[in-house]
Amino acid sequence: MTSPAVVVNPATAVRSASAVLGEHGFSALPVVDDEGRLVGIVSGADLLLAGTTPAMANGPVSRVMRRPVISASTTATPSELTATMLSQRLRCLPIVTNGQTLVGVVSRSDLLRILTPEDAVLAARVEIALRAYSGAPRWTVEVDDGDVNVSGPFADEAERKIVEALVRTVPGVRKSAVAS
Incomplete structure (x- = not known):
């Protein structure tokens, strides 16, 4: 208000x-x-x-x-x-x-x-960042109390590390885990 x-x-x-x-x-x-x-x-x-x-x-x-x-x-x-x-x-x-x-x-x-629950807002922000990187939704994002888990296929270990680093740049992320 x-x-x-x-x-x-x-x-x-x-x-x-x-x-x-x-x-x-x-x-x-x-x-x-x-x-x-x-x-x-x-x-x-x-x-x-x-x-x-x-x-x-x-x-x-x-x-x-x-x-x-x-x-x-x-x-x-x-x-x-x-x-x-x-x-x-x-x-x-x-x-x-x-x-x-x-x-x-x-x-x-x-x-x-x-x-809108804060976790839903954070998940949307992470998904937007990932889409900006990949051009399309490729991964599943789950958020629990600011802890972000991203799962799905990665081209290689370098891409997985890029995604992990990208997720950490999103304001509000407390911890992140990225797994294929």
């Missing part, structure tokens, strides 16, 4: 909100009032559409923000957040407490980091 969230208020000019969105690379910005309550959300698409005319580009975000806003409570589980984001086709989800006070924003990548 990004907290505190990067936000705009309803009076922020569309052009300024576009600059904030572009600067941070987010897909949407929460719109909050002076008390920090979530009152709307404005996406990149909303801002692009509004920016097509000078009058709208200089106008306030309140004219183009969407409401009501789909949000989640701070007590929502990762599974609940995922279900909401998928069912509503959201790229990000504001997190609120006390009804509507914005606490932060959860993105799809935040949830992927939570829901």
